[in-house]
Amino acid sequence: MKKILEGKTKDIYEIDGHHLLMKFKDDVTGEDGVFNPGADQVGLKMEGISQLNLRLSKHFFEDLNEMGVCTHYCDADIEDLSMKVRKANLFGHGIEVICRFHACGSFIKRYGAYIEEGSKLPAYVEFTLKDDERNDPLITKDALIVLEILNKEDYEAIETLSRQISIYIKNECAKHNLELYDIKLEFARDIETNNLMLIDEISSGSMRVYQNGHVLDPFSLSKIILQD
Amino acid sequence: MKKILEGKTKDIYEIDGHHLLMKFKDDVTGEDGVFNPGADQVGLKMEGISQLNLRLSKHFFEDLNEMGVCTHYCDADIEDLSMKVRKANLFGHGIEVICRFHACGSFIKRYGAYIEEGSKLPAYVEFTLKDDERNDPLITKDALIVLEILNKEDYEAIETLSRQISIYIKNECAKHNLELYDIKLEFARDIETNNLMLIDEISSGSMRVYQNGHVLDPFSLSKIILQD
Numbered sequence: 001m002k003k004i005l006e007g008k009t010k011d012i013y014e015i016d017g018h019h020l021l022m023k024f025k026d027d028v029t030g031e032d033g034v035f036n037p038g039a040d041q042v043g044l045k046m047e048g049i050s051q052l053n054l055r056l057s058k059h060f061f062e063d064l065n066e067m068g069v070c071t072h073y074c075d076a077d078i079e080d081l082s083m084k085v086r087k088a089n090l091f092g093h094g095i096e097v098i099c100r101f102h103a104c105g106s107f108i109k110r111y112g113a114y115i116e117e118g119s120k121l122p123a124y125v126e127f128t129l130k131d132d133e134r135n136d137p138l139i140t141k142d143a144l145i146v147l148e149i150l151n152k153e154d155y156e157a158i159e160t161l162s163r164q165i166s167i168y169i170k171n172e173c174a175k176h177n178l179e180l181y182d183i184k185l186e187f188a189r190d191i192e193t194n195n196l197m198l199i200d201e202i203s204s205g206s207m208r209v210y211q212n213g214h215v216l217d218p219f220s221l222s223k224i225i226l227q228d
Numbered sequence: 229m230k231k232i233l234e235g236k237t238k239d240i241y242e243i244d245g246h247h248l249l250m251k252f253k254d255d256v257t258g259e260d261g262v263f264n265p266g267a268d269q270v271g272l273k274m275e276g277i278s279q280l281n282l283r284l285s286k287h288f289f290e291d292l293n294e295m296g297v298c299t300h301y302c303d304a305d306i307e308d309l310s311m312k313v314r315k316a317n318l319f320g321h322g323i324e325v326i327c328r329f330h331a332c333g334s335f336i337k338r339y340g341a342y343i344e345e346g347s348k349l350p351a352y353v354e355f356t357l358k359d360d361e362r363n364d365p366l367i368t369k370d371a372l373i374v375l376e377i378l379n380k381e382d383y384e385a386i387e388t389l390s391r392q393i394s395i396y397i398k399n400e401c402a403k404h405n406l407e408l409y410d411i412k413l414e415f416a417r418d419i420e421t422n423n424l425m426l427i428d429e430i431s432s433g434s435m436r437v438y439q440n441g442h443v444l445d446p447f448s449l450s451k452i453i454l455q456d
Contacts, residue, residue, distance in 0.1 A: 092342060093342075110366075110367070111362075113320075113321060114321075114357075114375045115375060124370060124371065124374050126368055126370065126371065134337065134341065137337075137339065138338075138368070139338070140366070142354065143335075146349060147339060147342045
């Protein structure tokens with residue numbers, strides 16, 4: 001198999017014209033050695049986190065596929081630390097959608113004059129561009145349309161789908177008395193069917209989850225959700 | 229009169245319960261001694277620019293008032309470098325609206341992966357918060373509503389009004405073969421009537437104007453527009 005991308009937390013291989021293999025790594029995003037799911041750099045290595053992230057992604061993606069949500073997930077090989085997925089055409093060079101149930105991270109950095117850290121938000125959705133060089137800038141609906149990254153219908157479909165998926169994850173967390181603060185999702189179009197689908201991973205690296213008012217570390221989060 | 233605010237480019241005095249006096253200064257925004265209407269710091273002094281900015285604001289505001297656009301402008305005293313305006317209640321701690329006809333400044337900093345400097349934009353409107361500490365962050369319609377800075381109706385009224393005013397200014401520039409690239413406007417509610425109105429100034433410090441493909445310095449811009 002040909003390696004087509006060496007990512008920050010995953011390497012990507014081509015299986016065939018319609019499928020990719022994602023190999024999970026033990027690298028996680030963060031700054032100055034501190035884990036931060038909102039960071040766009042790899043900050044540290046956490047031994048064993050690749051397997052937990054893969055198991056968590058498998059858990060969520062299988063549920064979502066069963067619920068009829070279109071995702072890129074085909075299957076996972078836990079021993080091999082790999083996930084087989086459908087090949088996708090990105091919107092532009094890639095977009096990220098953040099759904100926020102509580103104010104934290106970049107939302108507080110931007111709007112801290114108006115809201116306190118941890119305050120509730122009503123499944124508020126915002127879009128950022130995947131662009132390391134420009135620090136993944138926030139982008140408005142109008143700018144996405146003007147730059148022809150999304151049209152109005154795509155924007156609204158992605159916004160609705162993000163909210164649905166995020167509420168499902170929030171409810172999964174709530175079953176274990178955990179509180180989802182925010183989650184980052186990625187979408188693209190299936191290269192074969194052109195369907196809008198959820199891509200990337202859904203794991204400790206994509207979300208902030210709190211237990212009794214404190215953010216959970218990636219290991220504890222994965223272990224609690226996977227315990228059943 | 230009581231000075232109630234020492235601003236970056238203007239000082240503000242209270243005339244009475246419903247009126248303020250804005251005293252224009254020769255300071256302009258910029259970075260490292262270079263003029264930049266998009267900057268949020270005072271970068272340099274330009275002798276005489278206060279009078280030109282006041283004359284330009286007077287010119288635009290008088291036109292707008294005549295056109296029936298609600299503004300805070302009452303009158304101007306050119307010798308005194310001052311403008312009498314109606315007192316306003318800000319939205320939150322103040323919002324700025326940018327209308328863009330060409331891509332430049334912070335738009336390129338954020339979205340330079342998708343568009344070349346100078347490319348045309350269709351009167352694209354975006355909002356930022358006035359917050360020096362946080363570098364005047366971009367804010368989406370949804371975030372303005374979630375943070376209760378604007379409601380949906382306010383947002384849409386301000387968006388429409390910004391586009392109308394910006395197109396008027398663009399046409400004023402075009403009369404002199406000048407091209408408006410972008411403009412920054414501020415809005416608030418009249419403290420007495422609660423009317424939505426255009427506030428602050430409309431001058432070389434609020435816009436980027438090009439002549440034959442080159443950005444005009446504040447002096448040339450003011451002198452060309454005021455020549456008739």
